[in-house]
Amino acid sequence: MFGLEGSIALVYGLCLLSTLLCVVYGAINWNKGDEDITPEDVTWAKEEDAIDEEF
Amino acid sequence: MSVTTLAIVAVLYLCVIGFLGFRGYKATKNTLDYLVAGRQIHPFVMALSYGATFISTSAIVGFGGAAAAFGMGLLWLTFLNIFVGIFLAFTIFGKRTRRMGHHLQAHTFPELLGKRFDSRFIQGASGLIILCFMPLYAAAVLISAAKYLGVTFEIDFPVAVTIFSVLIAGYVVAGGLKGVMYTDALQGALMFIGMLILIAYTYSSLGGVTSAHQKLVALPDQIDQQFVEITPELENIKGTDPGAGEKSTFAWYAEKATTLKASKTMTDEEKAKTLAADATLMPVGGLMKKNSFMVSKLVTEKLSKDGWLGWTKMPKRGSNFYYVLITSIIMGVGIGVLAQPQLAVRFMTVKSDKELNHAVLVGGIFILTMTGVAFLVGNLSNVWFVEQGAPVSLAAADGSENVIPEFIKQAMPQWFGAIFMLTLLSAAMSTLSSQFHAMGTAIGRDFFERGLLNTKDHTKTVLITRLGVVATLIATILLALSLPDGIVAAATAIFFGLCAAAFLPAFIGALFWKRMTKAGAIASILVGFLTSFFWLMFIQEVKGKIPAYLCNILLDKPTLLPDKIMGIQWNWVESLFVALPLSALTAIIVSLFTQPMPEEHVARCFHGAKSE
Numbered sequence: 001m002f003g004l005e006g007s008i009a010l011v012y013g014l015c016l017l018s019t020l021l022c023v024v025y026g027a028i029n030w031n032k033g034d035e036d037i038t039p040e041d042v043t044w045a046k047e048e049d050a051i052d053e054e055f
Numbered sequence: 056m057s058v059t060t061l062a063i064v065a066v067l068y069l070c071v072i073g074f075l076g077f078r079g080y081k082a083t084k085n086t087l088d089y090l091v092a093g094r095q096i097h098p099f100v101m102a103l104s105y106g107a108t109f110i111s112t113s114a115i116v117g118f119g120g121a122a123a124a125f126g127m128g129l130l131w132l133t134f135l136n137i138f139v140g141i142f143l144a145f146t147i148f149g150k151r152t153r154r155m156g157h158h159l160q161a162h163t164f165p166e167l168l169g170k171r172f173d174s175r176f177i178q179g180a181s182g183l184i185i186l187c188f189m190p191l192y193a194a195a196v197l198i199s200a201a202k203y204l205g206v207t208f209e210i211d212f213p214v215a216v217t218i219f220s221v222l223i224a225g226y227v228v229a230g231g232l233k234g235v236m237y238t239d240a241l242q243g244a245l246m247f248i249g250m251l252i253l254i255a256y257t258y259s260s261l262g263g264v265t266s267a268h269q270k271l272v273a274l275p276d277q278i279d280q281q282f283v284e285i286t287p288e289l290e291n292i293k294g295t296d297p298g299a300g301e302k303s304t305f306a307w308y309a310e311k312a313t314t315l316k317a318s319k320t321m322t323d324e325e326k327a328k329t330l331a332a333d334a335t336l337m338p339v340g341g342l343m344k345k346n347s348f349m350v351s352k353l354v355t356e357k358l359s360k361d362g363w364l365g366w367t368k369m370p371k372r373g374s375n376f377y378y379v380l381i382t383s384i385i386m387g388v389g390i391g392v393l394a395q396p397q398l399a400v401r402f403m404t405v406k407s408d409k410e411l412n413h414a415v416l417v418g419g420i421f422i423l424t425m426t427g428v429a430f431l432v433g434n435l436s437n438v439w440f441v442e443q444g445a446p447v448s449l450a451a452a453d454g455s456e457n458v459i460p461e462f463i464k465q466a467m468p469q470w471f472g473a474i475f476m477l478t479l480l481s482a483a484m485s486t487l488s489s490q491f492h493a494m495g496t497a498i499g500r501d502f503f504e505r506g507l508l509n510t511k512d513h514t515k516t517v518l519i520t521r522l523g524v525v526a527t528l529i530a531t532i533l534l535a536l537s538l539p540d541g542i543v544a545a546a547t548a549i550f551f552g553l554c555a556a557a558f559l560p561a562f563i564g565a566l567f568w569k570r571m572t573k574a575g576a577i578a579s580i581l582v583g584f585l586t587s588f589f590w591l592m593f594i595q596e597v598k599g600k601i602p603a604y605l606c607n608i609l610l611d612k613p614t615l616l617p618d619k620i621m622g623i624q625w626n627w628v629e630s631l632f633v634a635l636p637l638s639a640l641t642a643i644i645v646s647l648f649t650q651p652m653p654e655e656h657v658a659r660c661f662h663g664a665k666s667e
Contacts, residue, residue, distance in 0.1 A: 003268030004127070008367050011130045018137040019423040025146065026416020033150075033408030040663055044157045044403070051162055051496070 062208070064473045065222075065480065102417030103243030104485075105401050109140065109392070110246065110425040111486035112199035112479050113192070117543025118384070118426070120455035122433030123448040124358060125380050126366035127271075129430045135389025136426050141418040144393055149402040149411045151566040156403035158663040163493070164396035165501040168558070171565040171660050172576040173652065179506015182497035184557055184584055185396050189497075190527055192550035193490045194534035195543045197223075199456065200483040201535065206452075206460035207476060213536055220532050222480070223487055242481030247424055249471075249478030254428040256467060257435050261442075268367070270438045275365045278355055278447075281348040288342060296335045305356065311339045312353055350446035361599070366434050375599035378627035383548045383598075387629045391551025394558040397486075397493040429459065436462040455541050491524050498523035545597050548629065553591075556583035556634030560642040568646075569657050575646030583638030590630035599627045 001009040122129045152167070161167035165185065169178025201215035208215070261267035286304055293299045293307050302310070315336060318326045330336050343349045355363070362374020370376035392398065405411060433448070436458055440451040443465070452461035463475050499520025504510055538546065560579045564571035591597075592605035593615050602613035603626075614626040625633075651657075 003265040003272065004367055005272075007369055008127045008130070011134055012127070014134045015130055015137065015423060015427055018134055018142065019419045022137065022142050022415050022419025025142065026412055026414075026419070029409075029412040030416070031409070033410075033412050035407040035409075037406070038157070038663065040157045040160070041406070044160055044162075047160060048162055048404070051500070 060473070065476060068477050068480065099244075099413075099417050100240040102414035102421060103240040103247070105398065105414060106418055106421040106425065107240070107243035107246060107481065107485035108401065108489045109136075109395075109398055109486075110422065110482055111196040112203065112483040113195045113486075113543050113547045114426055115250075115429045115479060115482060116199035116203055116459045117195060117456060117547065119429035119433040120448075120452075120458040121384065121544040122430040123436060123452075123458040124363070124455055125370070125376060125384070126363070126368065127430070127434050128369045128380055129384065129433075130427065131381075131385045132389050133423065133426045133430055135385065136392065136422050137419055139389055140392040141415060141422055144398070145402075145411050145415045145418065148393060148399075148562075148566065149414075150408050152399055152402040153405060153408075153411070154663075155566065155660055156400075158660060161403070162400070163496045163501055164399045164558070165497065166505065167399070168561055168565055168576065168580075169501070169505060172561075172571075172573040173656060174573050174577060175505055175509055177561070177573075177576060177580060178501050180580065181558065182501025182506060184553075185497040186494055186502065186523070186527070188550055188553055189396075189490055189494050190530040190534055191546050193487060193494075193527070193531040194538060195546040195550075196483055196486050196490070197531055197535040198538065199543050200479060202456045203460040203476070203479050206457055206464060207472065216532060216535050219483070220528070223484060224528065242485050243421065245474075245481045246478045247421055249475050250424045250428040252471060253432055253463075253467070253475065254424075256471070257432050257439070260466065261435060261438055267435050267438065270442075271434060272365070272367045274438060274441065274447075275355055277441075278348050278351045281346070282352045285342065285346055285349065289339070292335050292338045292342075296333075305352075308339065308349075309353060309356070311336060312343065312350075315340050315343070347441070347444055347446045350450045351441065354447050354450050366437060373622075373624065375624075375627055378624060378629075379545075379599050382627075382629035382632050383552070384544055387548035387552035387555070387631050390559070390635075391548075391553075391555040391631065394554040394562055395551065396497070396554070396558075397489040399562075400493075432462065433458055436466070439466055456543055491527060494527040495520045495524040498527075539601065541598070545601075549591065549597070552629050552631035552634075553584070553587045556587045556631050556638055558583070559635065560639040564642055564646070565660075569661065570646060570651060571642065572646045572649045572652055574649040575642045575644075578645040579638045579642035582641040583634050586634035586637050587630040590633055594626055595628065595630055596626045 001013055004012055118129065118132070155161070155171065156167055159167065159170040161170050163182070165178045165181035168181055169175065197216060197219060200219050201212060204210065204219055205212050205215040210218075258264050258267050261270060282305075289304050289308055293304060296307070299307050311333075314329065314333070318329050318336075321329065358376075362371040362376040364371055370380055402411065405414075436448045436452075439462065440446065440448055445451040448458045448462070449455060452458045463472055467475070499516040503519050504516040508516070510516075557580050560583065561571075561576040564576060564579070591603065593603050594606070595603055596614050597603075603615075606612050606614055616625045619625075
């Protein structure tokens with residue numbers, strides 16, 4: 001593949017395939033997984049900003 | 056582009072980043088705004104922010120340079136970076152980490168583990184481990200950045216470290232440690248563009264993808280053949296050397312080459328004496344100057360002694376390179392990414408799983424472009440240097456950590472040098488800022504506030520947190536100045552491996568196994584950490600060559616296990632391979648034999664306050 005052989009050709013291909021997996025997964029699930037904000041999320045976010053302020 | 060112009064570009068860039076971080080975006084777009092006020096994080100922002108934090112100068116300069124020696128086998132790390140570091144991390148770990156982090160109101164990785172298992176000890180001890188060992192990883196990032204600055208601006212390494220440390224301190228003061236997401240994303244975009252241009256140019260300058268690879272495949276044999284052709288000339292010179300003895304021609308030549316290299320650092324008087332004492336040195340030196348493959352041959356022979364079989368082959372099974380490449384670099388970093396404190400907390404900053412899904416798409420492409428390109432360029436630089444009449448990369452650049460900077464300087468157009476410098480500054484700053492944030496919260500919030508004082512009063516620990524950041528910055532600088540050359544990849548792998556051994560079983564149990572107990576988690580963390588520490592201090596010879604530190608100091612031996620046991624050279628095996636299985640086994644066995652955690656607590660961890 002592309003002038004490479006053996007396990008190196010394999011891993012070169014796996015790098016491309018795993019990227020493709022990420023792209024396909026992301027594309028299929030692009031609009032899935034939306035959730036409502038909960039009171040826990042609000043409390044967490046306020047505390048997170050307070051920590052940032054400390055720094 | 057002159058050095059002065061590069062410096063001006065760097066300063067201007069830092070001013071832009073500092074302004075963005077300090078003023079416009081920091082004031083209006085904080086975490087509360089993102090999560091609550093309905094503002095949507097752009098899909099690219101979270102992924103680029105994560106990627107910029109994950110990929111640092113250590114990956115690009117350190118590991119990219121290591122690729123010039125280890126070869127394309129390093130692409131296995133790229134594969135794990137994408138499949139484990141992005142796909143599994145986001146789709147499986149990230150979603151659960153986000154939910155549990157919000158349920159438990161956890162803001163740091165130690166806090167997540169500590170609250171999940173209701174243990175101050177876990178939070179405090181984990182914070183202490185991070186505080187003590189993350190400076191090693193931070194030093195690796197700093198070294199890589201300083202190496203690039205040193206080569207680009209032609210300044211000494213200690214000066215480059217100092218300059219970059221000042222830049223980092225300035226960035227932190229102006230922009231904050233957390234790094235505003237948009238600032239990180241800007242840096243991530245710059246990194247992406249820089250690496251894309253780099254690989255496109257590299258492949259095109261070598262005749263295209265297939266041609267470049269074919270040249271790399273053929274390079275070792277080409278060097279060998281050229282050396283065979285010059286051997287008769289060398290033998291003629293050797294014949295005039297009364298001290299040549301029974302040595303092979305290559306061994307004799309290698310000795311002369313070593314003397315010639317040493318003479319470069321001698322005074323003129325010493326050099327003249329050395330050359331006068333051995334009449335064969337000048338003719339050998341002359342041949343080497345005209346035939347760069349002679350220097351390349353020295354490099355390939357040295358690599359071969361460690362098990363190298365060529366840049367497009369995996370190292371010889373059972374060799375030093377084989378163990379270091381697979382156990383330390385590929386597995387240590389490839390798996391260790393899942394338990395990196397500064398990365399895990401990023402999952403908590405998004406509103407929903409939808410944003411994580413977006414990030415998978417962007418992150419996969421980003422990581423391929425970062426590490427894939429760095430490792431390919433590190434390898435292909437060998438071909439490029441040889442085609443320019445220079446020896447292979449390790450010799451042409453004089454050290455693995457100089458390969459990428461030297462290649463950029465010589466091979467790429469001058470304008471690209473400026474872009475790439477910004478690329479690396481971005482990579483280093485985004486990673487270092489997240490590391491200092493993690494270390495600061497580790498000492499203030501995790502170790503002191505929760506571990507020692509058990510208080511929720513932040514006023515008591517704010518000063519400690521800030522002082523902790525300063526102290527870890529100083530420790531990082533001192534480490535960067537004192538660690539040996541060529542240590543970046545190894546230092547990174549050590550930290551990643553240690554985190555994996557200490558935290559990964561507890562982290563996986565926290566997210567996926569309701570039956571895991573407090574005792575199981577504590578035992579697992581202790582076994583993982585102590586085994587790693589003992590292995591690193593008494594057994595593992597870093598890079599297969601640097602003696603185990605305490606073993607060397609206390610017992611005057613490089614390792615406690617110098618010989619093979621059951622066919623394995625254990626002193627070359629990364630600590631992760633021993634410590635992780637032990638800590639995982641400990642987590643399971645101890646959990647099964649100890650009191651389960653209260654059901655209400657477990658329900659709250661997994662399903663939130665509404666479950667009570």
